[in-house]
Amino acid sequence: MHSIRYQQLEHHFYVFAVREHDRWLGWEEVQFYAAMLDLPTVPQIEIESTPGNQALFEQKIMNIVTTAGAFEPVDTATGKPCTLEGMVSRNADGFYIDAFAHNVFKWVRKGHVKTNEHWTRNWKRARLKHEGGNYVDFNNQ
Numbered sequence: 001m002h003s004i005r006y007q008q009l010e011h012h013f014y015v016f017a018v019r020e021h022d023r024w025l026g027w028e029e030v031q032f033y034a035a036m037l038d039l040p041t042v043p044q045i046e047i048e049s050t051p052g053n054q055a056l057f058e059q060k061i062m063n064i065v066t067t068a069g070a071f072e073p074v075d076t077a078t079g080k081p082c083t084l085e086g087m088v089s090r091n092a093d094g095f096y097i098d099a100f101a102h103n104v105f106k107w108v109r110k111g112h113v114k115t116n117e118h119w120t121r122n123w124k125r126a127r128l129k130h131e132g133g134n135y136v137d138f139n140n141q
Contacts, residue, residue, distance in 0.1 A: 004085050006071040010129050014042040016088065019097070026094040043070040047092055061087070061107060085109055 015034040018025045025033070027047070034041045045064060051057035065084045075082045086108035095103045 003076055004073045004082060005076050006073055006126060008070065008072040008129050009126050011040045012126065012128070013039070015039050016042045017090070022097050024090075024095055024097065024100070024103075027090070027092040029094065042088075045087070061089070065107060065109060083109060 015030060018030045018033050027044075031041055065087055067084060068081055069084045069087075073082050073085060074080065086106060088104065088106045090105075091103035
């Protein structure tokens with residue numbers, strides 16, 4: 001069982017990166033290729049220059065992740081709104097694959113997984129924001 005359900009998904013996939021051979025493209029290039037292919041990109045929270053103060057940057061991240069974000073997450077156990085599951089931050093410039101660890105970080109909320117079973121065991125397709133109608137049975141997804 002998923003621990004979080006998103007209520008405002010418009011697509012099943014959001015482009016977050018494009019790799020060309022041994023280089024990850026810069027964010028502007030990612031947006032360009034995604035638009036060219038008519039694919040959505042992940043929600044962009046903010047672009048900022050390299051942080052000068054680690055403590056202030058960490059506090060800023062902690063403030064961001066206490067929000068619900070763009071997809072309105074709901075705790076599947078309680079049915080109540082919850083905060084972001086996590087976020088990924090990356091260097092907006094392009095970089096080579098061997099420098100990945102120095103250009104990308106991921107933060108995941110402690111306790112967002114509330115099951116012992118791996119998500120692939122009971123995976124269900126996420127319902128999209130504009131789905132519905134008489135011919136859709138959401139109980140048998």
